[in-house]
Amino acid sequence: MRGPAVQRPTVRTVLTCTALLAATLTTVTGCGGAKAQPARDTSRPTTPGGVTAQAGSAHSVHVMWSAATDDRGVAGYDVFEKGKKVKAVPARTTMVDVESLRPATSYSFTVRARDAAGNLSAPSAAVTAKTRAPAPDDRKPPTAPTRLTGKVIDGTSVSLTWGRATDAGGAITAYDIYQEDSRIHSARGTETSTRVTGLRPGTVYTFTVRARDAAENSSGDSKAIDLTTARSSGARASTAPTGLTATAHADGVQRTIRLRWTQPRTGGDVTEYQLYLNGKMATTIAWGAPPPPGPVTYSFTVSEPPGTRYSVKLRAKLPDGKWGDFSAQRTVVGAG
Structure with a gap:
């Protein structure tokens, strides 16, 4: 007598991916789907101009x-x-x-x-x-350029004009344009104006110019000028503190830097600032309550020898908790 029939499981072969899909895609990532690799970049950049x-x-x-x-x-x-x-x-x-x-x-x-x-x-x-002929032993720098002025052209460029510098050892070979403490452009020694490009819209820039002679001696900075590039259409207003000044003071052995600025318009109270000294965040300035409207002041002590050069700038903490735009940078020499 035969026992009850045993039902065997049905075995089916399931193809995880179709041959067409496998042939079409370079990379197959299992049954869950396929991921195509991005096309290889073979396009060349355009050729630099204006060299x-x-x-x-x-x-x-x-x-x-x-x-x-x-x-x-x-x-x-x-x-x-x-x-x-x-x-x-x-x-x-x-x-x-x-x-x-x-x-x-x-x-x-x-x-x-x-x-x-x-x-x-x-x-x-x-x-x-x-290259120039070897220069005699010249260690005296040129005079600083004078009467620096500027004009905003658009959101990414400005023009600068200055008065000629002089050099006792010979001719001026170049004028170097600095933004804060970084050289960003150079003009020929025969030129007294230039155009600076590649800037960001709606941003305040602090420019100075230095003269350079054939022996690579650089003058001191010209008087600084602040220029704010045009904002892009629909961009928010700048949140940078304005009117920043920095003055050095000495009272016996104690030396201080005193700052004064006008608070930005942020739509709310500003009770906190970050102070940057020589390009690095030095301290947070905080008030226990919103400071009064109008210019505010803050002083901090310095321990370096008299004559030390300091660069300062700051930015406000906005009501939404983010840090705003930087102020223009100011340079001051410690008093002695």
């Missing part, structure tokens, strides 16, 4: 250019001297000093833009510059 080269001294040449563009973003620039790469800089930099050159020698430079995938643009037009 210039000027001798800075007997051993250096200053090379500048206009920013290039790329469909996925420029990652940096490479500078070549007769086909040999001599400098590499990040995308935010559009100038560089090529150094350790021979005196009274002609050099030819080109610039190429580079993207994150390593694609290089075509070389720029070649520009030439001849």
